[in-house]
Amino acid sequence: MEEKTLQVKGLNVCIKTEKGTLRPVNDVSFDVPKGSIVGIVGESGCGKSMTARAVMGLVRSPGRITGGSVLLDGLELTGLPERKLRKLRGAELSMIFQEPMTSLDPVMQVGRQVEETIRLHTACSHEEAKARTLEAFREVEIPEAEERYNCYPHQLSGGLRQRVLIAMASVCRPKLLIADEPTTALDVTVEAQILKLLERLRDAGTSVLIISHNLGVIARVCDYVYVMYAGRIVEQAATDVIFDRPRHPYTRGLFRSVASLREGRGTLDTIPGVVPNLLRLPAGCSFSLRCGFCRPDCGTCVPELMETGPGHKVRCFLAEKEGT
Amino acid sequence: MSDVLLEARELTKNFTAGGKKLIHAVSGVSLQIREGETLGLVGESGCGKSTLGRLLIRTLRPDSGVVLLRGHNISSMTEREFRPLRKELQLVFQDPYASLDPRMTVRDLIAEPIETWHLCRNREAVTSRVGELLHAVGLPEELLYRYPHQFSGGQRQRIGIARAVAAEPSFIVCDEPVSALDVSVQNQILNLLKELKGSRNLTILFISHDLSVVRYLSERVCVMFLGKICEIGPTEEVYRHPRHPYTRFLLDAVPVPDPGERGKEIKLLKGEPPSPADPPSGCRFRTRCPFATEQCALEEPSLRDIGGVFAACHHAAASIC
Numbered sequence: 001m002e003e004k005t006l007q008v009k010g011l012n013v014c015i016k017t018e019k020g021t022l023r024p025v026n027d028v029s030f031d032v033p034k035g036s037i038v039g040i041v042g043e044s045g046c047g048k049s050m051t052a053r054a055v056m057g058l059v060r061s062p063g064r065i066t067g068g069s070v071l072l073d074g075l076e077l078t079g080l081p082e083r084k085l086r087k088l089r090g091a092e093l094s095m096i097f098q099e100p101m102t103s104l105d106p107v108m109q110v111g112r113q114v115e116e117t118i119r120l121h122t123a124c125s126h127e128e129a130k131a132r133t134l135e136a137f138r139e140v141e142i143p144e145a146e147e148r149y150n151c152y153p154h155q156l157s158g159g160l161r162q163r164v165l166i167a168m169a170s171v172c173r174p175k176l177l178i179a180d181e182p183t184t185a186l187d188v189t190v191e192a193q194i195l196k197l198l199e200r201l202r203d204a205g206t207s208v209l210i211i212s213h214n215l216g217v218i219a220r221v222c223d224y225v226y227v228m229y230a231g232r233i234v235e236q237a238a239t240d241v242i243f244d245r246p247r248h249p250y251t252r253g254l255f256r257s258v259a260s261l262r263e264g265r266g267t268l269d270t271i272p273g274v275v276p277n278l279l280r281l282p283a284g285c286s287f288s289l290r291c292g293f294c295r296p297d298c299g300t301c302v303p304e305l306m307e308t309g310p311g312h313k314v315r316c317f318l319a320e321k322e323g324t
Numbered sequence: 325m326s327d328v329l330l331e332a333r334e335l336t337k338n339f340t341a342g343g344k345k346l347i348h349a350v351s352g353v354s355l356q357i358r359e360g361e362t363l364g365l366v367g368e369s370g371c372g373k374s375t376l377g378r379l380l381i382r383t384l385r386p387d388s389g390v391v392l393l394r395g396h397n398i399s400s401m402t403e404r405e406f407r408p409l410r411k412e413l414q415l416v417f418q419d420p421y422a423s424l425d426p427r428m429t430v431r432d433l434i435a436e437p438i439e440t441w442h443l444c445r446n447r448e449a450v451t452s453r454v455g456e457l458l459h460a461v462g463l464p465e466e467l468l469y470r471y472p473h474q475f476s477g478g479q480r481q482r483i484g485i486a487r488a489v490a491a492e493p494s495f496i497v498c499d500e501p502v503s504a505l506d507v508s509v510q511n512q513i514l515n516l517l518k519e520l521k522g523s524r525n526l527t528i529l530f531i532s533h534d535l536s537v538v539r540y541l542s543e544r545v546c547v548m549f550l551g552k553i554c555e556i557g558p559t560e561e562v563y564r565h566p567r568h569p570y571t572r573f574l575l576d577a578v579p580v581p582d583p584g585e586r587g588k589e590i591k592l593l594k595g596e597p598p599s600p601a602d603p604p605s606g607c608r609f610r611t612r613c614p615f616a617t618e619q620c621a622l623e624e625p626s627l628r629d630i631g632g633v634f635a636a637c638h639h640a641a642a643s644i645c
Binding site for chain 1: 540581
């Protein structure tokens with residue numbers, strides 16, 4: 001059996017609000033095998049970012065992890081005291097965010113910020129830490145690393161800031177890097193560079209979990225994909241399998257939307273309606289309101305994830321086994 | 325060939341930032357937009373595409389150069405002379421959350437331009453006109469007295485579009501109208517724009533950083549880099565056979581939603597984008613261009629016709645694949 005860097009089982013996150021309890025992460029299970037890039041894809045509000053935060057132990061009140069387990073290389077992370085989690089974050093698992101400007105301290109030189117991470121997790125001198133920072137800068141291909149070391153975040157472009165964040169997140173050689181929409185705020189030519197960088201990190205031994213709404217990004221770098229909709233995983237498969245034979249009506253709709261836009265002429269395919277409000281989810285399948293294949297029982301009970309082929313699971317009553 | 329609706333001649337706009345620093349947002353841009361045409365405008369952030377859009381509809385005034393609407397110079401007009409023409413030139417914004425007044429009902433939001441231009445005789449006529457517009461953008465009329473916060477992003481963008489077409493303009497600038505929306509909703513809005521364009525004979529400048537979106541809607545496409553046009557021509561021709569090296573990099577960089585394409589080696593641009601405060605001499609793309617020669621640093625390339633597509637590159641003819 002292949003080694004797993006991250007194993008998430010039955011993860012639940014609840015947010016209590018005046019209007020009721022939201023479940024942005026509802027019984028979510030997934031794995032990130034060692035040395036691979038795994039993607040979670042979905043539209044805004046589907047719970048993908050909350051899943052990432054829950055893995056990092058960064059769910060803020062009124063949100064709460066109400067169940068499930070998160071195993072990082074065999075170590076259970078849920079229920080760990082904050083003090084221990086802090087030791088792990090940045091060293092064993094780290095995260096980069098969509099908007100690099102808001103994750104950097106605006107009044108501290110970027111080199112110092114990376115150095116801080118190193119000195120927090122390893123006992124070393126200022127000089128050593130600086131040398132390692134510069135090395136990390138070169139690794140993520142920041143040009144003129146020495147000069148950039150003394151820059152403040154506002155003096156750098158969006159692409160450079162994201163590189164600084166990746167340097168910071170990878171400098172301690174974590175087992176897992178979570179990238180939450182790492183390229184959404186960036187231009188396409190910069191995006192291509194950043195994706196390349198994530199692949200290099202993977203090759204250097206860090207497993208990567210990418211959260212994205214962009215199917216192009218997922219197709220380019222991920223080995224395995226999970227599709228989320230309204231807090232649940234609705235389909236999972238190896239990347240080439242899911243792009244070749246999507247089974248869930250939502251995944252199909254999503255892929256067809258993107259494909260029809262690429263092909264261009266005539267009227268574009270769409271998914272009717274909008275993503276449902278998490279407070280007013282239908283009793284059965286969350287996609288039933290927008291689904292063209294909806295049957296009476298779809299509205300009353302939630303389908304289980306069913307295996308339709310090797311490594312391919314679908315949460316739909318109508319998904320057939322492959323070859324039948 | 326149909327008539328030219330809007331023409332820009334040598335438009336230049338600079339902004340000052342932090343004291344003396346001059347940001348060259350748009351530098352000497354000339355283009356023509358024909359009646360009933362959709363022109364796509366693509367480029368990366370900071371290339372001046374939004375500024376150009378705003379110059380064309382006179383929400384910004386150029387430092388030099390002129391904009392002609394059906395041959396009339398709207399840049400030299402006084403506010404008073406221009407006012408009757410304002411109705412012709414409208415804008416759809418990127419962020420449907422920020423561009424609608426949260427305290428106005430949908431009816432009032434869409435009625436505002438109708439009332440401003442006295443397009444209807446009385447209140448009832450305005451309301452029924454608003455109803456028609458709602459219907460035209462695919463929203464049920466029952467929603468007339470709701471507020472923006474009660475709508476989803478896609479629905480809000482429909483309201484924004486209804487507002488823009490309410491004054492019956494001949495030209496609208498759509499500035500990244502779908503980039504704040506989810507994929508499945510994005511297509512609904514693109515379908516709507518295409519439909520409205522046909523039914524209302526709209527001329528559209530469609531600004532986007534998303535190349536596939538532009539390809540779908542536009543007959544012609546214009547690629548900008550650092551305040552200048554580097555390539556302009558028929559969409560399919562530009563996408564299939566880009567003349568300018570920058571266009572080629574841009575098209576290559578877009579991640580394709582097909583894992584089969586993974587093996588393909590992606591050519592990466594070298595270095596960092598140059599600053600618009602201090603653009604390189606000669607060709608502005610030369611610091612990142614693998615084909616750059618000495619000539620590129622000395623001499624600024626002008627747009628020239630290369631088989632039906634205009635490109636500003638000294639080596640364009642040689643580098644066509």
